[in-house]
Amino acid sequence: xxxxxxxxxxxxxxxxxxxxxxxxxxxxxxxxxxxxxxxxxxxxxxxxxxxxxxxxxxxxxxxxxxxxxxxxxxxxxxxxxxxxxxxxxxxxxxxxxxxxxxxxxxxxxxxxxxxxxxxxxxxxxxxxxxxxxxxxxxxxxxxxxxxxxxxxxxxxxxxxxxxxxxxxxxxxxxxxxxxxxxxxxxxxxxxxxxxxxxxxxxxxxxxxxxxxxxxxxxxxxxxxxxxxxxxxxxxxxxxxxxxxxxxxxxxxxxxxxxxxxxxxxxxxxxxxxxxxxxxxxxxxxxxxxxxxxxxxxxxxxxxxxxxxxxxxxxxxxxxxxxxxxxxxxxxxxxxxxxxxxxxxxxxxxxxxxxxxxxxxxxxxxxxxxxxxxxxxxxxxxxxxxxxxxxxxxxxxxxxxxxxxxxxxxxxxxxxxxxxxxxxxxxxxxxxxxxxxxxxxxxxxxxxxxxxxxxxxxxxxxxxxxxxx
Numbered sequence: 001x002x003x004x005x006x007x008x009x010x011x012x013x014x015x016x017x018x019x020x021x022x023x024x025x026x027x028x029x030x031x032x033x034x035x036x037x038x039x040x041x042x043x044x045x046x047x048x049x050x051x052x053x054x055x056x057x058x059x060x061x062x063x064x065x066x067x068x069x070x071x072x073x074x075x076x077x078x079x080x081x082x083x084x085x086x087x088x089x090x091x092x093x094x095x096x097x098x099x100x101x102x103x104x105x106x107x108x109x110x111x112x113x114x115x116x117x118x119x120x121x122x123x124x125x126x127x128x129x130x131x132x133x134x135x136x137x138x139x140x141x142x143x144x145x146x147x148x149x150x151x152x153x154x155x156x157x158x159x160x161x162x163x164x165x166x167x168x169x170x171x172x173x174x175x176x177x178x179x180x181x182x183x184x185x186x187x188x189x190x191x192x193x194x195x196x197x198x199x200x201x202x203x204x205x206x207x208x209x210x211x212x213x214x215x216x217x218x219x220x221x222x223x224x225x226x227x228x229x230x231x232x233x234x235x236x237x238x239x240x241x242x243x244x245x246x247x248x249x250x251x252x253x254x255x256x257x258x259x260x261x262x263x264x265x266x267x268x269x270x271x272x273x274x275x276x277x278x279x280x281x282x283x284x285x286x287x288x289x290x291x292x293x294x295x296x297x298x299x300x301x302x303x304x305x306x307x308x309x310x311x312x313x314x315x316x317x318x319x320x321x322x323x324x325x326x327x328x329x330x331x332x333x334x335x336x337x338x339x340x341x342x343x344x345x346x347x348x349x350x351x352x353x354x355x356x357x358x359x360x361x362x363x364x365x366x367x368x369x370x371x372x373x374x375x376x377x378x379x380x381x382x383x384x385x386x387x388x389x390x391x392x393x394x395x396x397x398x399x400x401x402x403x404x405x406x407x408x409x410x411x412x413x414x415x416x417x418x419x420x421x422x423x424x425x426x427x428x429x430x431x432x433x434x435x436x437x438x439x440x441x442x443x444x445x446x447x448x449x450x451x452x453x454x455x456x457x458x459x460x461x462x463x464x465x466x467x468x
Contacts, residue, residue: 058089059358064120065096066103072096075377079370083362092362107350108134116350118359124429126161126169126346131426131467136349137166141360147367152385154416157342159248160423170363171344172371173380175307176415177236178340179225179330180314182302183323185212195411198327200338202240205303205330206270212302213274220275220285225303227267229279229443231435233305236341237263239420241332246431248424253431253460255438256453259334264442264449266333271443279443297321305329307343308412311379311396322399326411340415341422345380381412389413426467431460 065076073096080092095117097103104124110116111134122129129135142148148170150158161169179198186193189211199205209224228237235245243259246252254260275282286295295301297319304310314324328338347363349356371382372391379393392405400408425431438456441447447455 058087059091059118059355061090061092061118061355061359061362063092063094063362064103064107064117065094066121066123067097072374072378075374076370079366079373080362082369083365087361090358111350111352114352116353118353118355119347119349119363122169122346122348125344125423125425126167126348127163127424127426128428129348130161130163130166130168134351135168136351136353136356137168138170138349138360139167141357142167142170145360145364147384147386148364152367154383156419156421157344157383157416159421160344161346162424163426169346169348170367171383172347172363172367173374174342174344174383174416175309175380176340176342176412176419177233177305177307178326178328178412178415180296180304180306180310180324180326182296182299182321183325184321185299185302193325195325195327198325199330200328202266202330202332206274209303210274215276218276218281218285219288220282222300223275223282223302226282226301227270227275227443228305229267229439231432231439232343233341234435234439235420235422236305236329236339237332239339239341240329240335241266242334242336244420245435246421246425248421251464253425253457253464255435255457255460256450259332260453261450262334263332264453268442268445268449277445308379308381308409311393311408312377315395315399326408328415338418340419342381342416342419344383344423381409381416383416425460425464427460427463430463431456434459 061080063076063080065073073094077094080094084090084092097106104122107116107120107122126135130137138148139150142150150167153171154174157171157174158167161167161171181193181198183193191208191211199208205225212222212224214221214223228234238245238260241259241263243257243263244254245260247254271277271279289295289300294317296304297314297317299320329340331338347366349359349363353359367384368382368386371384372387374380375382375387375391376394379396382391390406392402392409396405396408434456438447438452441452442449
């Protein structure tokens with residue numbers, strides 16, 4: 001599963017976003033043997049990406065991006081140039097995924113073929129790659145590094161990189177989640193718009209949502225808050241109801257726990273009372289908008305759960321309002337306190353990479369200087385403890401002023417502190433596919449919550465048990 005917080009596509013309501021399914025190393029070996037890896041990633045130099053002796057001196061490094069808009073590529077090209085200028089004899093060639101390629105398949109094929117990049121950003125958790133021997137463990141290099149020692153990262157976020165006491169990635173950014181809402185629309189309806197007055201429970205959120213939702217026959221014209229039928233954010237909503245999806249300490253899934261069954265029963269009751277009991281009507285209503293701007297900016301959706309990147313992507317289109325605000329997630333019927341979640345960009349070194357120590361030196365540089373430079377342009381929250389806390393996104397300062405920008409960033413840093421585990425399973429992508437299937441069947445009333453969650457639980461635990 002991948003995301004591009006820098007491209008910011010509009011949400012497909014009521015359903016999970018599209019997934020780029022990751023194949024296993026076996027398929028990667030097949031692709032590599034067939035020579036398909038090098039043909040799929042445009043602009044890569046096989047000579048720079050292949051194997052070679054390790055060393056901390058001058059090196060020809062290749063660095064891959066899984067995607068992103070042009071500005072993202074240009075930023076990382078500039079970072080590579082800056083690093084090379086400060087390290088005599090070192091070059092950094094930055095390449096971005098192009099076209100409809102599946103980045104994970106290409107990367108795994110290159111690893112299997114012995115000619116991967118020196119280092120890369122990945123959008124799938126390192127624990128999944130590390131469990132299959134696809135990435136280099138970084139612990140010894142981290143211990144002697146300038147920026148990347150274990151204690152320089154939030155423990156909950158670094159957990160997404162660790163498998164069997166080894167660390168396979170650096171979570172150099174991690175956008176945290178919250179509820180964004182249209183402050184102006186609230187005020188138009190006479191609803192308190194300050195952060196402290198936002199609903200504290202899911203029941204209150206459901207009741208507030210009805211104030212904005214409007215149907216015209218079978219067409220949903222506008223909505224308050226769309227029920228989060230989504231596998232990515234499910235760990236957050238599960239945590240809000242006192243549950244969890246995966247117990248990393250005991251290597252056990254808890255998908256069909258009483259709290260998760262109750263959560264989906266609550267969602268389905270909400271679907272019946274506010275959305276005609278038909279998720280297909282909801283999806284078809286928004287699909288009819290065609291190329292319209294994202295529905296939150298278009299003021300067709302009053303509230304949306306999203307990540308820090310929304311502080312930048314909000315301005316990718318012309319919005320019908322200026323003032324949005326952010327609030328804590330509401331607590332579920334069996335929950336006791338609010339929680340949040342996060343989605344990192346990870347830095348990693350593939351197995352068989354050239355100049356591993358030199359590649360790590362570049363990642364150590366990106367962990368602070370790179371993350372900080374990226375955050376000023378693209379609001380994905382830097383996680384390293386050495387980041388200047390005063391740094392805020394420039395675009396947000398221009399649009400909302402320095403005081404609000406500082407307040408919003410401080411709010412999202414607190415959300416990161418209360419984030420639930422989300423990315424620790426070595427079979428994360430498989431589980432995401434299983435959860436997506438279960439959620440689709442539940443939301444379309446093809447199956448009942450208890451039955452579908454039990455099936456997902458059985459399948460995910462069986463897949464997990466294969467990992468040794």
